[in-house]
Amino acid sequence: xxxxxxxxxxxxxxxxxxxxxxxxxxxxxxxxxxxxxxxxxxxxxxxxxxxxxxxxxxxxxxxxxxxxxxxxxxxxxxxxxxxxxxxxxxxxxxxxxxxxxxxxxx
Amino acid sequence: xxxxxxxxxxxxxxxxxxxxxxxxxxxxxxxxxxxxxxxxxxxxxxxxxxxxxxxxxxxxxxxxxxxxxxxxxxxxxxxxxxxxxxxxxxxxxxxxxxxxxxxxxxxxxxxxxxxxxxxxxxxxxxxxxxxxxxxxxxxxxxxxxxxxxxxxxxxxxxxxxxxxxxxxxxxxxxxxxxxxxxxxxxxxxxxxxxxxxxxxxxxxxxxxxxxxxxxxxxxxxxxxxxxxxxxxxxxxxxxxxxxxxxxxxxxxxxxxxxxxxxxxxxxxxxxxxxxxxxxxxxxxxxxxxxxxxxxxxxxxxxxxxxxxxxxxxxxxxxxxxxxxxxxxxxxxxxxxxxxxxxxxxxxxxxxxxxxxxxxxxxxxxxxxxxxxxxxxxxxxxxxxxxxxxxxxxxxxxxxxxxxxxxxxxxxxxxxxxxxxxxxxxxxxxxxxxxxxxxxxxxxxxxxxxxxxxxxxxxxxxxxxxxxxxxxxxxxxxxxxxxxxxxxxxxxxxxxx
Amino acid sequence: xxxxxxxxxxxxxxxxxxxxxxxxxxxxxxxxxxxxxxxxxxxxxxxxxxxxxxxxxxxxxxxxxxxxxxxxxxxxxxxxxxxxxxxxxxxxxxxxxxxxxxxxxxxxxxxxxxxxxxxxxxxxxxxxxxxxxxxxxxxxxxxxxxxxxxxxxxxxxxxxxxxxxxxxxxxxxxxxxxxxxxxxxxxxxxxxxxxxxxxxxxxxxxxxxxxxxxxxxxxxxxxxxxxxxxxxxxxxxxxxxxxxxx
Numbered sequence: 001x002x003x004x005x006x007x008x009x010x011x012x013x014x015x016x017x018x019x020x021x022x023x024x025x026x027x028x029x030x031x032x033x034x035x036x037x038x039x040x041x042x043x044x045x046x047x048x049x050x051x052x053x054x055x056x057x058x059x060x061x062x063x064x065x066x067x068x069x070x071x072x073x074x075x076x077x078x079x080x081x082x083x084x085x086x087x088x089x090x091x092x093x094x095x096x097x098x099x100x101x102x103x104x105x106x
Numbered sequence: 107x108x109x110x111x112x113x114x115x116x117x118x119x120x121x122x123x124x125x126x127x128x129x130x131x132x133x134x135x136x137x138x139x140x141x142x143x144x145x146x147x148x149x150x151x152x153x154x155x156x157x158x159x160x161x162x163x164x165x166x167x168x169x170x171x172x173x174x175x176x177x178x179x180x181x182x183x184x185x186x187x188x189x190x191x192x193x194x195x196x197x198x199x200x201x202x203x204x205x206x207x208x209x210x211x212x213x214x215x216x217x218x219x220x221x222x223x224x225x226x227x228x229x230x231x232x233x234x235x236x237x238x239x240x241x242x243x244x245x246x247x248x249x250x251x252x253x254x255x256x257x258x259x260x261x262x263x264x265x266x267x268x269x270x271x272x273x274x275x276x277x278x279x280x281x282x283x284x285x286x287x288x289x290x291x292x293x294x295x296x297x298x299x300x301x302x303x304x305x306x307x308x309x310x311x312x313x314x315x316x317x318x319x320x321x322x323x324x325x326x327x328x329x330x331x332x333x334x335x336x337x338x339x340x341x342x343x344x345x346x347x348x349x350x351x352x353x354x355x356x357x358x359x360x361x362x363x364x365x366x367x368x369x370x371x372x373x374x375x376x377x378x379x380x381x382x383x384x385x386x387x388x389x390x391x392x393x394x395x396x397x398x399x400x401x402x403x404x405x406x407x408x409x410x411x412x413x414x415x416x417x418x419x420x421x422x423x424x425x426x427x428x429x430x431x432x433x434x435x436x437x438x439x440x441x442x443x444x445x446x447x448x449x450x451x452x453x454x455x456x457x458x459x460x461x462x463x464x465x466x467x468x469x470x471x472x473x474x475x476x477x478x479x480x481x482x483x484x485x486x487x488x489x490x491x492x493x494x495x496x497x498x499x500x501x502x503x504x505x506x507x508x509x510x511x512x513x514x515x516x517x518x519x520x521x522x523x524x525x526x527x528x529x530x531x532x533x534x535x536x537x538x539x540x541x542x543x544x545x546x547x548x549x550x551x552x553x554x555x556x557x558x559x560x561x562x563x564x565x566x567x568x569x570x571x572x573x574x575x576x577x578x579x580x581x582x583x584x585x586x587x588x589x590x591x592x593x594x595x596x597x598x599x600x601x602x
Numbered sequence: 603x604x605x606x607x608x609x610x611x612x613x614x615x616x617x618x619x620x621x622x623x624x625x626x627x628x629x630x631x632x633x634x635x636x637x638x639x640x641x642x643x644x645x646x647x648x649x650x651x652x653x654x655x656x657x658x659x660x661x662x663x664x665x666x667x668x669x670x671x672x673x674x675x676x677x678x679x680x681x682x683x684x685x686x687x688x689x690x691x692x693x694x695x696x697x698x699x700x701x702x703x704x705x706x707x708x709x710x711x712x713x714x715x716x717x718x719x720x721x722x723x724x725x726x727x728x729x730x731x732x733x734x735x736x737x738x739x740x741x742x743x744x745x746x747x748x749x750x751x752x753x754x755x756x757x758x759x760x761x762x763x764x765x766x767x768x769x770x771x772x773x774x775x776x777x778x779x780x781x782x783x784x785x786x787x788x789x790x791x792x793x794x795x796x797x798x799x800x801x802x803x804x805x806x807x808x809x810x811x812x813x814x815x816x817x818x819x820x821x822x823x824x825x826x827x828x829x830x831x832x833x834x835x836x837x838x839x840x841x842x843x844x845x846x847x848x
Binding site for chain 3: 114115118122125126129132133168169170171172173176177178179214218221222225228232240241244245247248251252254255258259266285289291292293295296310311312313315316317319
């Protein structure tokens with residue numbers, strides 16, 4: 001197994017673990033963390049597979065395009081986390097709840 | 107027309123005008139309303155100019171940064187993009203007029219609505235123009251965050267809960283889509299739609315199939331297809347009226363558009379069993395959504411469940427389209443456009459009724475027809491299109507689907523298409539009927555500014571007129587479509 | 603937080619801890635055990651599918667490394683990732699800056715910031731910023747400059763600036779007077795505004811396209827954009843940390 005495939009498999013495992021936690025946990029903070037773990041997994045897949053260039057061991061030989069895309073993705077994930085936390089804090093201040101409640105059985 | 111203002115200039119304006127205006131509204135909150143209105147009119151104007159240009163001169167391209175694919179990102183405006191851009195512009199400018207009146211007394215919402223709404227509009231336009239799978243991911247996220255923030259603008263616990271659930275679902279959908287993009291990039295060495303489409307037949311398997319499945323799953327979640335619709339009614343039902351209109355009319359259409367784009371332009375229009383599966387979910391959505399709409403006691407939730415049902419029609423068209431070709435595709439697109447106009451009109455009408463009576467309990471809408479005749483007319487006209495009665499846009503869409511279903515002997519789908527119409531009639535008349543009953547007792551009522559009534563009526567009228575413009579819109583939808591590739595793909599699949 | 607945890611609170615779905623357990627862990631789920639097991643099995647199957655997809659991509663592939671290397675001399679910078687971010691796929695980066703601004707506008711629309719002046723730091727946290735803040739700003743400047751030829755760039759530098767802001771907030775520094783209202787808002791949109799204005803101006807050049815930097819000016823343009831972007835990113839990240847409108 002090459003390094004690229006190893007990291008991509010770890011990434012896929014993170015995606016699935018994050019998805020499990022997102023569905024199972026009710027606390028919104030845990031849901032946000034779960035989404036962050038999922039996105040880390042996706043980024044790891046994206047960037048891990050970028051090291052499949054023929055001379056991958058040379059410095060800066062990995063494909064730069066996925067690296068740039070993942071950098072964009074990280075910023076988007078930070079933005080999502082910031083917005084989610086603001087909404088959750090507000091919900092807690094308003095209702096004292098930190099879960100979505102039982103109305104929808106999500 | 108100046109020679110310099112060719113299609114690429116219009117494309118630039120379609121994205122950059124609402125973006126610049128959003129920044130200005132954020133910088134100068136006291137001028138937000140007037141800036142926003144001017145920007146809305148300007149954005150609509152440049153969008154219509156682009157649409158006319160595409161209709162006249164065919165598909166337009168811009169190389170962003172001057173780099174061709176696979177290194178750079180492309181904007182591509184074909185007939186499908188142009189039609190959705192134009193629908194967005196029409197709904198957008200009308201909702202803007204409505205919102206100026208709606209938020210007049212709410213200083214907080216007024217200040218934040220405009221930058222958020224203009225950024226949402228920017229995201230929609232950027233999404234419809236982009237021909238790059240990764241760039242589409244960024245536009246999807248931009249769209250999702252704007253939609254979530256606008257949902258929360260309602261302020262109460264219900265709106266916040268709806269917004270948070272919406273955000274979680276939206277990010278999950280985008281991540282699933284992005285995972286697919288990552289696998290496609292590493293399969294094909296590009297994220298340009300054209301290049302990926304060319305590479306798909308020889309791409310390593312099952313990487314390309316898993317990628318397609320992940321992207322589709324993410325987009326279905328965002329489009330709220332049954333059984334992934336659970337997040338939509340609380341969000342659309344608790345947002346302020348102009349926001350609900352934008353979410354139901356425009357935002358779910360964007361992810362559906364992207365799904366179609368992938369299906370037609372990237373995956374070649376095949377996928378018989380996938381189409382059958384999605385069609386089945388569409389059938390379930392039409393029935394389930396309609397029945398739940400009928401059972402709602404609050405008007406905005408009724409309209410939101412109606413959206414769940416109408417999304418079902420878009421997916422119900424997929425098996426017909428994959429097996430039978432262009433007419434069913436046109437039918438699905440027509441339904442998407444008609445639903446955009448009619449559903450926006452319905453939510454704006456609901457906003458008027460809510461403003462007028464202080465509540466949206468359907469059973470207590472009595473005598474609204476005497477006080478708000480224009481609003482009730484708008485609701486009923488929009489209802490005509492949602493039911494699919496002639497001569498509305500909804501009728502044309504359903505008629506094209508019915509024709510395809512008959513031609514293919516899919517009588518089960520015929521029954522569902524008609525039954526969905528009957529159920530829609532039932533829930534529309536439930537509202538209209540209550541509005542016609544005489545008032546049981548006098549209540550303190552607020553006046554509704556005429557602009558809010560006329561905006562709703564304008565959109566409802568547009569949904570009706572859309573049905574008469576088939577000869578104009580049908581050729582537009584064909585611009586840049588790949589009929590040859592579609593036909594061969596269909597032939598191959600139907601032979602299989 | 604830990605003090606709260608030490609006193610067990612029951613109800614609301616909480617599970618009483620067995621005697622002797624260090625602390626009670628509330629059952630943070632509405633799903634029954636059977637549903638969780640079923641979900642785990644389904645997700646295991648999903649992982650199987652995803653793993654097969656990865657394994658299908660095992661053989662070496664060139665990606666776009668060669669394409670980037672081939673045109674990097676026209677990009678204005680020599681580091682391939684920066685060339686992709688600010689030139690070849692600059693439009694993605696522009697939209698990503700818009701996403702940051704949008705997240706902040708959304709956060710501001712939700713509620714007010716708690717404010718930094720109320721933080722009561724210990725002696726260490728009170729002294730630390732005096733030492734660290736100037737150093738961090740210096741490193742941010744270096745990272746921005748280095749991004750042209752080595753790992754670094756506006757985002758790394760911007761996050762460091764954001765870190766300065768967070769550190770100052772945690773140490774109880776009130777927002778400086780100039781950072782109110784319009785100036786703060788200007789700093790937030792600066793990156794997008796400069797990027798979009800230059801990008802649109804590039805389309806007006808003869809034969810130009812949006813965000814199409816002429817090779818001769820590319821380096822200057824990219825550095826200008828990165829400088830503006832760094833400031834905005836830093837301000838937005840710190841403002842996101844503050845969690846609401848000032």
